[in-house]
Amino acid sequence: MRxxxxxxxxxxxxxxxxxxxxxxxxxxxxxxSWQYHDEYGKPPDETLRR
Known part of the structure; x- marks a missing residue:
């Protein structure tokens, strides 16, 4: 193990x-992140920058 x-x-x-x-x-x-992108058409960090 060591x-x-x-x-x-x-x-x-x-x-x-x-x-x-x-x-x-x-x-x-x-x-x-991929599910968010598929749903909203952009990555989550792009939404956060607004």
Missing amino acids: ALQLAFRRHLDTTPSAYLRRIRVDVPREEL
């Missing part, structure tokens, strides 16, 4: 648990 943690730290500069947390947040956020 070897896995060291490999993550060396190659991704993070721990396995931090990587999974990031994936769990980033994937739904991207999907939500």
